[in-house]
Amino acid sequence: MKIATWNVNSIRVRLQQVLDWLALEQPEILCLQEIKITNELFPVDPFEALGYQVMVSGQKTYNGVAILSRYDSTEVLEGFPDYDAQGQKRLIAATVGRIRVVNVYVPNGSAPDSPKFTYKLEFINQLRNYLQKLHLNEEHLVLVGDFNIAPEARDVYDPEAMEGEIGFHPEERSALAELKDWGFEDVFRRHHEEGGLYSWWDYRAAAFRRDMGLRIDHIWATPALSALSVDSGMDKTQRSLPQPPDHIPVWVVFDAKGIAQGA
């Protein structure tokens, strides 16, 4: 049972790359962020041709999230029940098999002295409220997506230079830690402890060539589900293809038998 997340920075531009990656990796579920397209214009057909159901919460120009699933999904929920997130489409959830999948695109925040940073912190707090109200950490639940925060120094290419910068500011790290305290484990870190593993590189300044990256895309799971993970990885080769997104796919494989048994 492979679940992946990928900020594709425009599904129109990256359509073929995503289709190729799906055909190659065959995940059961792929969560997308920054699709930058309305629901009406989302290219549903090529994904259905590969056997995926498509659930989209899109908008024009910015943001937008989607869940692609090889299995029937139920209880699809767009956004928050009681928070409009400034009208931005950044959250979609669905139940696939016995797993609740929550796909999020956390606001970037622009700069720590910006109102957008306040919005980022508010959004993370609202996400914690959402989980608190709608779910129990005893459930099999994954929270995946572009969190736009590197949790620890080992997730940053130059922690001293990045300290206090957007993506590695103490206030957002602490908001993220509170969210995690709801009852999550970082599934990627369960399988890889070392530093220097990044999910995003700036388009500018030859950042990818110089490996100046951040680990800001995450797959978190509730403890019982996390314990059923057998492997996790990030597909760095996707950043070196022509006209790539600035993020790479992050994936986890769970023991499907264990999930089916409710172990």
Add this chain to the structure above:
DNA sequence: ATGGCTCTGTCGCAGAGA
């Protein structure tokens, strides 16, 4: 580096990203 690319909407350049 006071943002060096890339994307969208729209057809010159502004806004956003992290």
